[in-house]
Amino acid sequence: MSGAFWEQKTLAEMTTEEWESLCDGCGKCCVIKLEDIDTGQIHYTDVGCTLLDGETCRCRDYTRRKSIVSDCVILTPSTLDQLPWMPLTCAYRLLHEGKPLPRWHPLITGQADSTITSGNAVAGKIFREENIADDDYPYHIVDWNNATE
Numbered sequence: 378m379s380g381a382f383w384e385q386k387t388l389a390e391m392t393t394e395e396w397e398s399l400c401d402g403c404g405k406c407c408v409i410k411l412e413d414i415d416t417g418q419i420h421y422t423d424v425g426c427t428l429l430d431g432e433t434c435r436c437r438d439y440t441r442r443k444s445i446v447s448d449c450v451i452l453t454p455s456t457l458d459q460l461p462w463m464p465l466t467c468a469y470r471l472l473h474e475g476k477p478l479p480r481w482h483p484l485i486t487g488q489a490d491s492t493i494t495s496g497n498a499v500a501g502k503i504f505r506e507e508n509i510a511d512d513d514y515p516y517h518i519v520d521w522n523n524a525t526e
């Protein structure tokens with residue numbers, strides 16, 4: 378154990394600052410998802426939420442996000458039941474499952490943009506929601522899971 382806070386604390390024990398720093402900024406949770414009505418399986422797409430900045434992978438109105446995008450999932454220690462819907466590489470999901478952070482995570486590399494430079498973010502790879510017709514979403518299904526180590 379290195380003494381890092383994410384190895385010593387549970388998600389519920391973290392401060393707000395620690396919690397927020399866990400987000401790797403991949404943007405994968407901010408793409409449009411499709412649910413298979415027969416199986417319940419969730420499919421990720423390469424279409425970004427209307428507030429997602431396609432280059433930085435950050436929400437363009439983080440403070441007001443829920444009031445603008447009603448189905449935006451705000452992950453907190455009390456909404457961990459949402460984690461199965463999150464990407465396999467999501468830092469919150471990894472820690473909740475007892476797994477380590479991947480080597481490209483900014484908390485490991487010390488580089489704020491290492492999720493993007495390592496190819497583990499959706500930056501530069503997504504379409505804008507406004508430009509996609511409803512019937513075309515199935516053609517935009519993408520597996521974003523990348524490397525979890």
Ligand code: SF4
Nearest residue numbers: 400401403404406467
């Ligand atoms: S998937 Fe997890 S780590 Fe990636 S942006 Fe969303 S909350 Fe942050």
Ligand code: SF4
Nearest residue numbers: 407426429436442449
């Ligand atoms: S509104 Fe929610 S889903 Fe959309 S970009 Fe912001 S945080 Fe992501």
